[in-house]
Amino acid sequence: MHRVGYVLGDGFQVMALGSQAVFEFANLVHGETFYAVENWSVQGGEINASLGMRVVTRELTGRSRADTWMFPGVIDPLRGPVSRPLLDFVRRVAPRARRVAGICTGGFILAEAGVLAQRRATTHWAYAEHMQQRHPDIQVEADRIFILDGQYWTSAGMTAALDMALGMVEKDLGPEVARSVAHRLVMHHRRAGGQTQHSELLDMAPRSDRIQQALDYAKRHLDRPLGVEQLAERINLSPRQFSRIFTAETGQSPAKAIEALRLEAARVMVEQGRLPLEVIARETGFRDRRHLREAYLRGFGVAPQAMRRQSRTRLRS
CATH class of the missing domain: 1.10.10.60 (Homeodomain-like)
Known part of the structure; x- marks a missing residue:
């Protein structure tokens, strides 16, 4: 069983939850439950999404475990600082997790925690320059759909989270499963990580x-x-x-x-x-x-x- 933990903060961009469908359908295509997906937050309980809907989460503790940690972003990552408990959590779990991923502007959480230093990363094109200015020790590639550097994954704007999740499925279960999942989700094609955000x-x-x-x-x-x-x-x-x-x-x-x-x-x-x-x-x-x-x-x-x-x-x- 591969555990996928989504760490949500108040105002998280609701579309991030759409990428969970990739893991759901991967289980269906695979024929057995390979992925177990859970929603977490620093304080636990109900968390408000950017659209106003509420999602029930589990509270993060020192015993919280996942193989892949996913950190969705917010609509404007420049509005306020990332909470200290969340940054401490990232620093604690990142070295031992199989994967750590920043979805869209969630890459700013990983950047603020310092785990992307000396690595390649991407984020939503509208904020890529800000990330580079704030974190000159990161090689920000503004036109990538998603990037994998070591165990760290970062994606561009929200629909790119689907492509990133499919990339994870391909590594775990193979390209045939990933293609079948993309077909079931009616994605026109599965975009490779190196593809540009430009259309x-x-x-x-x-x-x-x-x-x-x-x-x-x-x-x-x-x-x-x-x-x-x-x-x-x-x-x-x-x-x-x-x-x-x-x-x-x-x-x-x-x-x-x-x-x-x-x-x-x-x-x-x-x-x-x-x-x-x-x-x-x-x-x-x-x-x-x-x-x-x-x-x-x-x-x-x-x-x-x-x-x-x-x-x-x-x-x-």
């Missing part, structure tokens, strides 16, 4: 459902031709109408937007380091490996091989 679709943020529909189609079919004619046909517009509306709503041409989506998908595949560049180029809609390299240099300033080496170096460190 081209979010940046484009079209105003109309029609243009969003075209972009969604493009992202699902990057290996196909995605010219103006094909995309316009999907939403019953003329190519001229489509180009005009698309540019007005996203601030860029359809061709530039599609290349950005192709690059985003290719970057994930390159950083995962499992497929040859020829395969990645084909699956993301580039003509060949040379075309992929040219687009990479324009978009990221480095060649795909160099980015893959950098990713492997991060994973080994």
